[in-house]
Amino acid sequence: MPPLNYFVVESPDEVGRDAYERIAADVLQDLDLIKVIDRLHIYVDPNVPIFVAAGVLRHMPRAIRVADFANVNRGENEIVLDIGDETYLAPLLQRLWLLFGKENVEQPDRFTVVLPAGVSGEEDLEQMVVANPSETLYKDVIYALQYIAPEGFKVRRQYIREGRFYYVASEDTLPADIVKRMVVPICEKMGVTL
Amino acid sequence: MTTLVPVTYKGGVYRHDEIMDLIEDLGGYIVQKHVMAQDVVLQSFVPRDDIDLIREVAKPLAGEVIEAPLVGTEIAVVSPSLEIHHLPHTSCDIAEYLRSAGAKTNMVGLARGFGKRIANLNDEERDVINEHDLAVYVLGSFEECIRQKFPVLRRGIHVPIIVTGAPDRETLMRIIDPPVEGYVGSIGRIMHRFKRPEELAKLDELVDEVSRTLDARRDALARDPLSVFPPRLMAIVEEQIHEVTMLTHPTPVTVQMEGLRVKLPYDMYADAVRALEVTDGVTVGDIADVTPSRMRNYILIRIKPFSETRILV
Numbered sequence: 490m491p492p493l494n495y496f497v498v499e500s501p502d503e504v505g506r507d508a509y510e511r512i513a514a515d516v517l518q519d520l521d522l523i524k525v526i527d528r529l530h531i532y533v534d535p536n537v538p539i540f541v542a543a544g545v546l547r548h549m550p551r552a553i554r555v556a557d558f559a560n561v562n563r564g565e566n567e568i569v570l571d572i573g574d575e576t577y578l579a580p581l582l583q584r585l586w587l588l589f590g591k592e593n594v595e596q597p598d599r600f601t602v603v604l605p606a607g608v609s610g611e612e613d614l615e616q617m618v619v620a621n622p623s624e625t626l627y628k629d630v631i632y633a634l635q636y637i638a639p640e641g642f643k644v645r646r647q648y649i650r651e652g653r654f655y656y657v658a659s660e661d662t663l664p665a666d667i668v669k670r671m672v673v674p675i676c677e678k679m680g681v682t683l
Numbered sequence: 684m685t686t687l688v689p690v691t692y693k694g695g696v697y698r699h700d701e702i703m704d705l706i707e708d709l710g711g712y713i714v715q716k717h718v719m720a721q722d723v724v725l726q727s728f729v730p731r732d733d734i735d736l737i738r739e740v741a742k743p744l745a746g747e748v749i750e751a752p753l754v755g756t757e758i759a760v761v762s763p764s765l766e767i768h769h770l771p772h773t774s775c776d777i778a779e780y781l782r783s784a785g786a787k788t789n790m791v792g793l794a795r796g797f798g799k800r801i802a803n804l805n806d807e808e809r810d811v812i813n814e815h816d817l818a819v820y821v822l823g824s825f826e827e828c829i830r831q832k833f834p835v836l837r838r839g840i841h842v843p844i845i846v847t848g849a850p851d852r853e854t855l856m857r858i859i860d861p862p863v864e865g866y867v868g869s870i871g872r873i874m875h876r877f878k879r880p881e882e883l884a885k886l887d888e889l890v891d892e893v894s895r896t897l898d899a900r901r902d903a904l905a906r907d908p909l910s911v912f913p914p915r916l917m918a919i920v921e922e923q924i925h926e927v928t929m930l931t932h933p934t935p936v937t938v939q940m941e942g943l944r945v946k947l948p949y950d951m952y953a954d955a956v957r958a959l960e961v962t963d964g965v966t967v968g969d970i971a972d973v974t975p976s977r978m979r980n981y982i983l984i985r986i987k988p989f990s991e992t993r994i995l996v
Contacts, residue, residue: 508824508849508871515874535799535825639823640768641798660798 495528495679502535509533513637520633525550525626528679531637532671539667540638543655543675546630549623553577556615559602568611570602580620630654653681687711687728687912689754691785692737694746699723705740709733712914714755714938715787726754726785728914751785752894755914757939758786759815763796763822763836773870774821776877777847780886781819781893787937789815789978799831809839810977816940817864817896819889822848824871830858837863843896847871847889864899865892900940909986910970911961911996913938916986919967920945923959924952942971945982949975953982962996970994 498513500506513531517523529544555561559581560571572578578599585594585602588610595603604611627649634656635645642658646667655672657663664670668683676683687710692702696718703725706713711729729737738748758781762774778788791812795803812818818840822829829848837844843864846855849871856866867889869881877883917936920943921927927935930946937944945956953975957968967973967984970992976983989995 502825502827504850504854504871505825508873512824512872512874519874535827538799636768639797639825639828640764640766641801641828643798660800 493523493526493529495530497529497678498531498533500533505533505535509637516633516637520629520636522629522633525630528681530675530679532675533639535639538639538642538660539671540642540658541655541671541675542634542637543672543679543681544653545679545681546626546652546654549626549652551623552618552621554615555581555617555619561615563611564606566606568604568606568614570604570614572600572602575599577619584617584619631656648683653683655683685710685730685732687914688731688734689751689785690727690729690734690737691749691751691754692723692725692727692741692746693749694723694741694744696721696723698744699725699746702737702741702744702746705737709736712912712918714914714917715934717933726751728755753781753890753897754785755938755940756786756816756897757814757937757944758788758893759791759812759818759842760788761791761793761812761818761820761836763793763802763832765790765792766797769872769874771874771876773873773877777819777821777870777886777889780877781890784890784894786893787934791818793836796832796836799828802832802835804836804838804840807977812840813842814944814976814978814983815842816900817843817845817893819845819847819893821870822846824849826850826854826858829855833859843900845889845892845896864896867892897940904940904988907988907990908995909941909988910992910994911986913941913943913986915996916961916967916971916984917943919959919961920956924955926952942983942985944976944978945984946979947982948980949982950980956982956984965994965996970996 498506498510509531525547527545527547532541558574558577562569562571589604589608593605593608597603630649631647638658641660644663645658646663647656648654657667657672673683703713706727706729709730711727713725713727715726717724734748741748760774760778774790778790781788791808793804793808795801845865846859846863847867847870848855849869851868852866855868867885870885877886917938920936926947932946935946953973957973959967961967970987972985974983
């Protein structure tokens with residue numbers, strides 16, 4: 490795993506600490522979040538019981554536009570979109586159908602989409618936003634933390650805003666001041682204020 | 684008396700029936716046959732003196748005969764949870780590895796096994812685990828959780844138990860009271876498939892621990908032998924109740940160390956099984972308890988020891 494700028498796992502149980510370090514690394518790698526998370530601090534203590542994860546996101550991925558994965562070739566009668574990467578083809582087709590009508594969008598093969606020339610809105614086709622990965626990123630980060638936490642810790646509190654996030658979970662009811670008592674000091678260690 | 688030893692035969696499909704005939708002619712038993720595409724795996728018991736003969740016959744067929752200590756045993760791999768939360772599951776790798784050593788393994792995922800405060804074991808889970816020869820408990824990463832949970836998860840279990848978890852062997856031995864039959868440390872919650880050499884070494888250690896425990900049980904059985912050798916009873920059931928051959932289960936009749944699980948409905952077939960003649964004048968009902976299994980509606984046969992029946996077939 491390529492290192493996060495800050496990655497610390499703390500636990501009074503030394504063996505458990507090592508295990509959770511490996512678990513966190515595996516999960517972040519599997520969910521492809523290493524590039525997204527900049528700093529992560531995990532504290533887990535089964536005696537309390539409590540699991541706290543807090544961190545900072547690196548940068549939000551920007552919106553994907555047509556020009557990012559396709560060439561737009563304007564001809565006399567038609568516009569040919571030459572698709573380089575199929576990842577966002579499905580949302581692109583959805584957008585095109587909505588804008589130009591299904592009967593005007595032809596797809597002779599997997600990597601080609603043909604539109605008639607002169608339809609309204611074709612001018613800024615290159616800059617059209619097709620998908621926004623950051624919309625689902627928040628969910629992915631929280632899902633990853635839920636996945637890392639021990640299974641029995643079902644009571645949880647989560648927060649993700651402006652690039653900072655925390656996730657607190659326990660088997661028992663969480664006290665009202667848990668964020669102040671446990672999360673804030675951890676964030677301070679990373680040099681972050683909530 | 685010839686001693687039957689558990690072995691695995693691995694070879695191609697081509698002419699494997701000759702090996703099967705040979706094993707049966709030598710007085711051995713085939714407990715399980717797996718055909719996977721071009722390959723055949725036979726889990727069997729063969730006379731110790733004839734292993735070389737089988738190796739010789741198998742040579743031109745590129746087949747190999749390996750000693751497999753766990754053939755003829757049914758093992759429960761018990762995990763506090765089989766939730767998506769833990770995928771890929773450690774217990775899957777463990778069950779698979781025990782299978783490669785010849786055991787028939789069943790995975791038992793507890794309904795309420797997670798959480799150290801709320802973990803429990805219900806009566807169905809307890810009874811199902813008790814129908815096996817041995818239970819492997821696949822536990823997690825924290826010493827404190829194992830200490831609190833394990834006494835609850837083992838309540839009412841009387842088959843030998845092997846515990847695995849992230850703490851090392853010595854710690855497991857220290858925190859588990861009363862002691863169980865075996866311990867394998869440094870496994871715990873692993874979120875990837877077992878692939879590193881040290882992880883695979885742990886699986887080998889587990890197989891050693893399981894076979895050591897089962898060998899101890901075999902020694903005890905040798906002192907007061909069962910009225911009939913389970914694989915022999917299996918051959919009789921398969922020969923005389925033809926419905927068994929129509930079942931699609933991988934092991935329609937599962938051999939255990941002290942009995943059999945027959946995957947036919949108890950209500951319809953129990954009397955037929957009891958009335959089966961094992962040898963002249965001796966029926967299954969005379970030498971074994973035929974009871975309903977807690978696993979679906981199967982039949983569980985527990986063979987009684989010689990000391991109880993005064994019959995040795």
